[in-house]
Amino acid sequence: MAFDKPIPYSLFPIPHSSFPIPHSPLTMDSSQFQFFPPKLPSQKPLSSKLWKYLILFGLAFLLAWGLSFLFNRQELLLPTGILAGGETTVNNRTSLGYSQPAPNLSPSQLDLHTEGDRAFEATFVTRPADINPGLGPVFNNASCVACHTGDGRGMPVEGQLLVRVSLPANAPVNQQQPVSAGGKNTRQQTIFASHPEASVSLGNAPPVPGLGTQIQDHAVYGYAPEANVKIDWQESQGKYGDGTQYSLRSPNISIALPDGEPLPQNVLTSPRIPPSVFGKGLLEAIPDQTILALADAEDRDRNGISGRPNLVWDGEKKKLVLGRFGHKANTANLLQQAAAAYVNDMGVTNPLFPEANGSTDIDPATLKAATFYTQTLAVPARTLADNPEVKRGHKLFIQANCNGCHIQELKTGNHEIKALANQTIYPYTDMLLHDLGTGLADGRPDFAATGNEWRTAPLWGLGLTQTVLPYSGYLHDGRARTIEEAILWHSGEADPAKEKFRQMQSGERQALVKFLNSL
Amino acid sequence: MSQRQYICLSRIAIALVGLILTGMSGCESNSSSSSNPPGTASSQSTTEEKGKFSHKQIVADFAKQVVVPTQQSFVQRAAALSTAIDTFAKTPNEETLKATRQAWVNTRAAWEQSESFTFGPAESLGYDGALDTWPLNDTDLQAILKSQDRFTPKYIEELKDTEKGFHAIEYLLFGSNHNKKATEFTPRELAYVQALGVNFAQVAKQLADSWTKGVEGKPAYQEVVATAGESSNSTYPTVNAGAEQMVQGIIDSLIEVADEKMGQPFAKKDQKLFESRFGLNTLKDIKSNVKGAQNVYLGAFPDANTSGASLSAYIAEVNPDLDKRVKSGFQDSLAALEKIPDPIEKNLNNPQATASVKYAQEEITEVREILEKEVLPLIK
Numbered sequence: 093m094a095f096d097k098p099i100p101y102s103l104f105p106i107p108h109s110s111f112p113i114p115h116s117p118l119t120m121d122s123s124q125f126q127f128f129p130p131k132l133p134s135q136k137p138l139s140s141k142l143w144k145y146l147i148l149f150g151l152a153f154l155l156a157w158g159l160s161f162l163f164n165r166q167e168l169l170l171p172t173g174i175l176a177g178g179e180t181t182v183n184n185r186t187s188l189g190y191s192q193p194a195p196n197l198s199p200s201q202l203d204l205h206t207e208g209d210r211a212f213e214a215t216f217v218t219r220p221a222d223i224n225p226g227l228g229p230v231f232n233n234a235s236c237v238a239c240h241t242g243d244g245r246g247m248p249v250e251g252q253l254l255v256r257v258s259l260p261a262n263a264p265v266n267q268q269q270p271v272s273a274g275g276k277n278t279r280q281q282t283i284f285a286s287h288p289e290a291s292v293s294l295g296n297a298p299p300v301p302g303l304g305t306q307i308q309d310h311a312v313y314g315y316a317p318e319a320n321v322k323i324d325w326q327e328s329q330g331k332y333g334d335g336t337q338y339s340l341r342s343p344n345i346s347i348a349l350p351d352g353e354p355l356p357q358n359v360l361t362s363p364r365i366p367p368s369v370f371g372k373g374l375l376e377a378i379p380d381q382t383i384l385a386l387a388d389a390e391d392r393d394r395n396g397i398s399g400r401p402n403l404v405w406d407g408e409k410k411k412l413v414l415g416r417f418g419h420k421a422n423t424a425n426l427l428q429q430a431a432a433a434y435v436n437d438m439g440v441t442n443p444l445f446p447e448a449n450g451s452t453d454i455d456p457a458t459l460k461a462a463t464f465y466t467q468t469l470a471v472p473a474r475t476l477a478d479n480p481e482v483k484r485g486h487k488l489f490i491q492a493n494c495n496g497c498h499i500q501e502l503k504t505g506n507h508e509i510k511a512l513a514n515q516t517i518y519p520y521t522d523m524l525l526h527d528l529g530t531g532l533a534d535g536r537p538d539f540a541a542t543g544n545e546w547r548t549a550p551l552w553g554l555g556l557t558q559t560v561l562p563y564s565g566y567l568h569d570g571r572a573r574t575i576e577e578a579i580l581w582h583s584g585e586a587d588p589a590k591e592k593f594r595q596m597q598s599g600e601r602q603a604l605v606k607f608l609n610s611l
Numbered sequence: 612m613s614q615r616q617y618i619c620l621s622r623i624a625i626a627l628v629g630l631i632l633t634g635m636s637g638c639e640s641n642s643s644s645s646s647n648p649p650g651t652a653s654s655q656s657t658t659e660e661k662g663k664f665s666h667k668q669i670v671a672d673f674a675k676q677v678v679v680p681t682q683q684s685f686v687q688r689a690a691a692l693s694t695a696i697d698t699f700a701k702t703p704n705e706e707t708l709k710a711t712r713q714a715w716v717n718t719r720a721a722w723e724q725s726e727s728f729t730f731g732p733a734e735s736l737g738y739d740g741a742l743d744t745w746p747l748n749d750t751d752l753q754a755i756l757k758s759q760d761r762f763t764p765k766y767i768e769e770l771k772d773t774e775k776g777f778h779a780i781e782y783l784l785f786g787s788n789h790n791k792k793a794t795e796f797t798p799r800e801l802a803y804v805q806a807l808g809v810n811f812a813q814v815a816k817q818l819a820d821s822w823t824k825g826v827e828g829k830p831a832y833q834e835v836v837a838t839a840g841e842s843s844n845s846t847y848p849t850v851n852a853g854a855e856q857m858v859q860g861i862i863d864s865l866i867e868v869a870d871e872k873m874g875q876p877f878a879k880k881d882q883k884l885f886e887s888r889f890g891l892n893t894l895k896d897i898k899s900n901v902k903g904a905q906n907v908y909l910g911a912f913p914d915a916n917t918s919g920a921s922l923s924a925y926i927a928e929v930n931p932d933l934d935k936r937v938k939s940g941f942q943d944s945l946a947a948l949e950k951i952p953d954p955i956e957k958n959l960n961n962p963q964a965t966a967s968v969k970y971a972q973e974e975i976t977e978v979r980e981i982l983e984k985e986v987l988p989l990i991k
Contacts, residue, residue, distance in 0.1 A: 217747070313751035555848070563732070
């Protein structure tokens, strides 16, 4: 019987603990009342006019109290989003917080997830080899996990940061030759059938001869990497509204070709750090209509925020579809994301991107398992959601309209993995592209995304970023060393929100960041 | 207006004033708590009141009495390995080779005891990868040996992780079939393993420094763990998160041991899947992993005789029976591992080995499940 069970206490909103009413007036008799003597001295009866004033006074008090209560307790109306990933949420605030399987998987799904975990961890080596052959010949790193450490984001360092390149869309046609991975080699190329990179530009990001659309800056022994990538940082100073100074850093990427020459001037470059991989299946399960309904390309609601969907090439369906993954939402789904990462980042050919002769380094089952793994990693539950400072920060987050793009609550629709379907989730993203201003712009278009646009980064699990990987950075190229710096880089459509943060008092900024760290 | 009405009205008015004042004071305390300097007593206690578990010392001692001593022992053994390789490279004979192999085994024993706490700067700064990436890139390694490349420190540093570290050294010292003779080493092999040993000892030192001193301008990581729950600590904002890090690390390591390191080679009947197959050392690795997990629970590192406040003591306080079961779970697991014929690599098709491996897996899984289902809820 359902009624036999007591209703869980936590289902109800719990009043703030600093709100005690020691003795309810309703249960008190007058003898307990300490503030007045039990018997009042005889007085003149109050006139009916005074009586009315008193009632008005009381009502005004009640109204004032009600308003002040609501003003101070706005956060009671905010979603706490503790179960950030719905039924896929786990309670784990450790370095392993991004690496847990969703708890609502079936036993056979858990087996597939574990198989995928092995694939994700597998370090590839040069052919021929007994274990995991197929690396390269050119690559960025040798395993999924080497860049997505602890299933989190990577760092802006050599081997983890990668550089996308392309020619301007109007480049002469003879420069737009398809290229093969491999570059200039010093070793017998017969060992490796050379394979093309996985990239479809539809004309606005033509590949660079000799490089393709991604620089592989490593190679197996005897092969030359496509280029050498060096990262330097430059600092720029700024001030908060209260006069406190801050310093922001931005990367200076210098790229040298194997012959020592720099890249041709007209080549567009875009440095990227690897994003985290948990919760991605839920983002895949958000219905297209939900994302499209959030879009406001012409800013019809005149709130200064547009939000545009990316339309990208689906290599399997052979048509343009809504883009979801990658810093510019340039990939349609996780299978294609994983397959492209295998071939582009590790040089590992696979069923979607085979060798010229049709053979592959990994089989369909491995690609499927690795994809399933990224689809079914749990989302960590929030921490300290009841902390007053965190609640205050949440309120400030809303007041600054950060949630104009970092949409808090979304619902997933159908998905072939039932554990992901119909979940209420708190990803803090709208999955749309926004102009974040020239400071962050890479100037390199990617399907419908312009050089100024980036997809709203999901903020769930944000507080675990440096628990999972100490010193890792924020934003697409990892330039922000702290959450504060990441906010301060926001501009363009996010300028008003950033300005609100910049003008906040130090305690408010601290509360806002504490809220973000609670996610 | 009756006296009764008057009193009633006054009570309501007073209650309203009271409510407003309470509301305002709540508001004030919000802003004042945010302006507390980091690490003040009041902000610490707020976090500690939250959960039942609030034993900062257990988390601090985990960092200082378990993690750091384990790493320091590893650094010493890595240095001894480098010295032994050096001696062997200068005077290659069976005796120096044997001593060098033993030094590798010793280093491995310290390293594998740290498997339950591989988080932190070791991952960020690439030390973990440089020390212990598997599998070995045999094709590249042979090509490097055939080349004329000079093994300068910079050259070794820039090698891929699969071309150096534990398993490259292991492969060179033991050979692919564990029957390499001192006379079979080529000068290139000697030079290569010598250079790898020097690099290995350096990286080991950097790893330990990243915890005790801090490298590249970062704070010492032991302090990040030890200050779990302080308001300035966003890595571990609660003491509970610090304690959870300890237990989740144990759980993760025990899964790795039972399901992967032992489980996979037997499940796939593939000898090449044993992690330390060149040195026939996989079973010893596994025992060290379980011992390291036990060290975390007991808050001690017996190899260096260090100990401190422990999870075990806390659990014994709140649920003595549970503590007994965890302790005996670890002991039974270690005893079960002792029953597996060693080297495990040569017993893949031995039915007795298969049975004893299965039994050990069950024992390890049992203690892991107790930690997951009964210990974790007590510290969260």
